[in-house]
Amino acid sequence: MDQSSSTHPFFSERRAGILLHPSSFPGPGPIGRLGSIAHQWVDVLAASGFRLWQTLPLCPPDSLGSPYQSCSVFAGHERLIDPTGLPDWQGEAAADLTADQWDAVVGSVMADGDLRWQFETFCATQAYWLDDFALYQAIKAEQGTPWHAWPVPLRDRHPEQLDEARLAHSRPIERTRVAQFYFDRQWKSIHERAGEKGILLFGDLPIFVAHDSADVWAHRELFHLDEAGQMTRVAGVPPDYFSAEGQLWNMPHYRWDVLAARGYRWWIDRIRRQREWFDLIRIDHFRGFEAAWAVPAGAPNAVEGAWEPGPGLALFHAIETTLGPQALVAEDLGLITPEVDALRLAAHMPGMRVLQFAFDSDAENPYLPHNFEPMTVAYPGTHDNPTLTGWWRALPESRQADIRGYLGCESASMPEGLIRMALASVACLTILALQDLLGLDDEARMNTPGTVTANWSWRVDEDALFGDWQRRWRPDLIRYGRLAAD
Structure with a gap:
């Protein structure tokens, strides 16, 4: 970055926020939706004094529910769409839309002149990713296999x-385009309401992308793949706190x-797309921009x-040169x-500090608060950690005594x-998981790294979501300078 670069003004003021993914909202459907509950949640945040709402990635998750293994890093998760917000909707609010119902929505959009104009404008603006994604989705539904197993003419x-x-697939392509239009429309309505209430939206951007994705299929040249589209190097992390064998992510290296040589255009497009949805963005696995762990395929x-x-810095310089200064947070956990x-x-990003990592060594532990720097985002725990209650109960009494002593x-x-x-x-x-504010045990844990079951499925009870906790923490937010006194 050039010498004129400086810390983004978002980081010059003390704030606190809550981590809650929209899929965890209560409601009648299989997962939370971007409907009235989401808008009420923004109002609750504003009333409570918390001024940031952090989510996990909003892209479509994989078959296990992980939003970090997505078929597109640009698309929104279609099942988050609130069906009651679709034109002429007459179905059940709890149900996922069928193909026939989406066809009816497409017909309604095309029959409404103003709505059609908005839709066509969206498609033109987002064509750089949307066209490939819609086609990928249609072909994959027909083939039933990852793209690298498709017939060669389609694969290549x-x-x-x-x-x-x-x-051949014009109808499912149009369904996907309309679904993405409505996801974008509903999330931006939430973003607008948040802005009116003084709430900043905090997104999450994974560094790597899934092998079986529209992104890799459409841009094979950007990844380490062989002529058949198979990965030659797999991304992951070495053995660490979470796993003695490290983690394999089934994602190709860049x-x-x-x-x-292309001016990092694809990455610039990723940041631009996220900034349409969020005010600041966490860059997951930031250390991979300095050096990333590469494992031979098949290990x-x-x-x-x-x-x-x-x-290195060249990427962030290119982003800032094209888009201007960005409010980015580095997920710098692990071997740093x-x-x-x-x-x-050099990129003027705050890093992360997690209290659950702070009490297993000595006074030099960087996760202990006395070692924090102001350019830091503090988390008691993240979506990959036990809940605070679960973590605390699992500690030996001697460790609990040490923490109380601290x-x-x-x-x-x-x-x-x-x-x-x-x-x-x-x-x-400071970002606090809603589970921790509610004092929930590990039955509310969002994810356990290295496992493939019982993750990404937690739903908050509606009475708890709108309960007394929102008034409980306001005095502390004022006391610690994260909210102006009334």
């Missing part, structure tokens, strides 16, 4: 075969040389990998080297004492 995107597929685990250099810290500081109050109640510790810290932002 022969123009004549793609033209034939567009004609060809940063190709991206650089049984992530132990025998190697660090491969990332793009001085080089990663230097990159984060707080300087043997009678401190938990997990409230840890929440106040995060709020009182010098970190510019």
Whole structure:
């Protein structure tokens, strides 16, 4: 970045926020929706004094529910759409839309002159990703396999075969385009309401993308793949706090040389798209921009990998040159080297500190609040951690005593004492999981890294969502300078 770059003004004021994914909203459907509950949630945040709402990625999740393994990093999750907000809707609010119902929505959009104009404008603006995504979805539904197992002409995107597929699948393509239009419309309505209430929306952008995705199918040249579209290097992390064998993510590594030669345009488009939805963005696995763990394809685990250099500051310079200064947060957990810290500081990003990692060593532990810097986002725990209540109950009594000693109050109640510790810290932002504010045990845990069952499915009870907790924490937000006194 050039010498004129500076910290984004979002990070110059102390704020606190809540982590809650829209899929966790209560309601009659299979997952939460972007309807009236979401708008009421924004009102609750404003009334409570919390001024940020952080979500997980809003893109379509994989078959296990993970939004970090998506068929598109640009698309919205269609099942989050509130069906009662669709034109001429007469179905059940709890149901997912059928193809016939989507066809009826398409017909309503096309019959309404103003709505059709808005839809066509959206399609033209988003064509750089939407056209490939809609076609990918239609072909995959027909083939029933990942793109790299499709017939070669479709796998390798022969123009004549793609033209034939567009004609053959025109109806499902139009359904997908209309669904994305309505996702965008409903989320931006929430974003507008949040802005009116003084709430900032905080998004989450995974660094890597799923192998079986429209993104990789449409841009194979940007990834380490062989001629058949198979990965040659797999992204992941080495053994760490979460797993003794490391983690394999089934995601291909980038060809940063190709991206650089193209001015990092694809990454710039990703940031631009996220900024249409969010005011600030967490960059997941930030250390991968300095160097990322690459594992040979076919390896049984992530132990025998190697660090491969990332793009470094050049990527963030290109983003800022094209889009202007961005409010980005670096997820810098795990094995962080001085080089990663230097990159984060040069890019003017706050890093993350998680209190659950703070009490397993000595006074030099960087996750202890006395070691925080103001350019920090403090979390008692993240979506990958146990809830605070579950974590606390699993600690031995000796560790609990050490933590109470750190707080300087043997009678401190938990997990409230840890929440106040995060709020009182010098970190510019503090993000609290709703599960922790509600004092929920590990039955409310969102994700356990390295496992494939019982994740991403937590739903909050409606009475709890709109309960007394919202008034309980306002005095602490004022006390710790994260909200002006009334």
